[in-house]
Amino acid sequence: MARQIKKRCKCGCTARITKSIEVMNGFSQHYIKCTNPHCERIWVESSEFSHEVRKSKLDKESGLTDFVKSLPLEMIKSLRLACDMELAK
Template identity: 35%
Template sequence: MSRSVVQRCCVCGHESRIESSKIISDKLKLLYCGCKDPTCGHTWVTNLEFSHTLSPSALKLPEELREKVKTVPPAQQQNLFVSQ
């Protein structure tokens, strides 16, 4: 299920559009927004910022381990990472 994030105007509550953006770093992007209600016309900047990781990327694993994971059934894959 795919969902879109809708940014709303903090003045009138109408939907907004992202007019442009500026990448500050690999974890921070500024979104320049404008209210879609022409009678409001409010414009603002929203920060889109990385917060924290929920599940680490498999790309950070050594190639040898990634290949081994592919050979194990999905139900048993997490057992490869349990300390004994």
């Protein structure tokens, strides 16, 4: 289940992000609409990726997969043979 960021309108009511556009890698624009039917203000906020606090545990596995995919076919076959031999021990 996705967690929503709470936004507040100038009128004091809650607001929802209705649309997000990734303008560039790590830079997005979010269209936000007030939930108050008497206000209905819409505005745009920008957000930019800054840095990671902790690396994803998935990076190691996907990084290895990407590395293997980048190898020439003969090298992949050789690697597979070496892995099979290691697992047979």
